[in-house]
Amino acid sequence: MTEPIIDVHDLRREFTVRSPAGRLRRTRTVVPAVDGLTFALETGSATGYIGANGAGKSTTIKMLTGILVPTSGTVRTCELDPVRRRKVLARRIGVVFGQRTQLWWDLPLRESFRTLAAIHRLEDRAWQARRDELVDRLDLGTFLDTPVRQLSLGQRIRGEIAAALLHSPRLLILDEPTIGLDVLSKERLRVFLSEQRDLHGTTLLLTTHDMDDVQRLTERIIVVDHGRMAYDGTLPGLAARVGAERVMVLDLVDPVASLEGVPGTRVVAVESDGLRHRLAFGPEQTTAGAILEAVGTRGQVRDLTIEEPDIEDVVRRLYRAHSYHDHQQQARRS
Ligand SMILES: Nc1ncnc2c1ncn2[C@@H]1O[C@H](COP(=O)(O)OP(=O)(O)OP(=O)(O)O)[C@@H](O)[C@H]1O
Numbered sequence: 001m002t003e004p005i006i007d008v009h010d011l012r013r014e015f016t017v018r019s020p021a022g023r024l025r026r027t028r029t030v031v032p033a034v035d036g037l038t039f040a041l042e043t044g045s046a047t048g049y050i051g052a053n054g055a056g057k058s059t060t061i062k063m064l065t066g067i068l069v070p071t072s073g074t075v076r077t078c079e080l081d082p083v084r085r086r087k088v089l090a091r092r093i094g095v096v097f098g099q100r101t102q103l104w105w106d107l108p109l110r111e112s113f114r115t116l117a118a119i120h121r122l123e124d125r126a127w128q129a130r131r132d133e134l135v136d137r138l139d140l141g142t143f144l145d146t147p148v149r150q151l152s153l154g155q156r157i158r159g160e161i162a163a164a165l166l167h168s169p170r171l172l173i174l175d176e177p178t179i180g181l182d183v184l185s186k187e188r189l190r191v192f193l194s195e196q197r198d199l200h201g202t203t204l205l206l207t208t209h210d211m212d213d214v215q216r217l218t219e220r221i222i223v224v225d226h227g228r229m230a231y232d233g234t235l236p237g238l239a240a241r242v243g244a245e246r247v248m249v250l251d252l253v254d255p256v257a258s259l260e261g262v263p264g265t266r267v268v269a270v271e272s273d274g275l276r277h278r279l280a281f282g283p284e285q286t287t288a289g290a291i292l293e294a295v296g297t298r299g300q301v302r303d304l305t306i307e308e309p310d311i312e313d314v315v316r317r318l319y320r321a322h323s324y325h326d327h328q329q330q331a332r333r334s
Helices: 057-064 086-092 109-119 124-137 153-165 183-200 211-217 235-241 288-296 311-333
Strands: 006-021 025-041 046-050 072-077 093-097 171-175 203-207 220-225 228-233 246-252 265-271 276-281 301-307
Touching: 006 057, 025 057, 025 220, 025 228, 046 057, 046 211, 057 072, 057 171, 057 203, 086 093, 093 153, 109 124, 109 153, 124 153, 153 171, 153 183, 171 183, 183 203, 183 211, 203 211, 211 311, 220 235, 220 311, 228 235, 228 311, 235 311, 246 288, 276 288, 288 301
Parallel strands: 046 203, 046 220, 093 171, 171 203
Antiparallel strands: 006 025, 006 072, 220 228, 246 276, 246 301, 265 276
């Protein structure tokens, strides 16, 4: 069996924060930023790594890429110890931080690519072909010769992503890649990333607060909360876990006053004088087919759609449930 591309076991990272306590004394507080994480990612997979501000996402990414040394536990990225083999690892991964540039501020992208190719010791023909592909797919042609500091945010992020992919890494780690981008730029970036994954089998790991990124780009989500694993699975699985409801919107041929009493459902709204009904249901309670059958005995259905739960709401519910669970555990311990 091949080794996972990322393999993390009981990973911890603490920070010691010193703060003034009176005029001369300082207190030391230990912050467990990452607190015992274990997970593995398969090659070619796409995973959303999500959590509230301060949950430990960036700290994890820094340990995966060898920037930070773990306090304890083990990390392997692309079959390497990231801290000890950081240089070799840099040739196998690409990293993009949406809020920080990794490009040379005063150089145009064209020069940055040349410099990166030299750093990675890439063969001329190979990197130039790759550059041309990236320029084409990311539409960089019109600003290749503009210094990075003069680029708009959207142009710079595209440049960052091209730079991170120039050496064709097996793993691309993106930390908030779409932050601050407009809707169209976000969409283009998502299309590009999915395409790269399909074409080159690039493994994607992304942290984001944008649930559309998660929904569009990944098939698995890992949710961290206070440095600990709060959830690891699929989005629909998460929705089911927190009891999020789907809503069936039914358009009837003739008006019906109410669809109250359809087993496993809750009436959310009756609209258009009884022609349109919204019924909420939990996947554990009933199925769309069963609802349709029950409604069919009370009126003829013209059309139906199913609205999936709002993912932002699903994640919020998970955080709430998780911190409640944490409080309970702490109360039991004390
Ligand atoms: N260098 C540091 N020194 C002290 N504390 C730190 C340091 N870096 C991170 N922390 C703390 O560790 C915790 C996790 O921070 P981290 O940046 O990993 O969170 P995050 O999930 O990436 O948050 P965000 O979504 O805001 O980027 C926070 O409480 C943060 O204050």
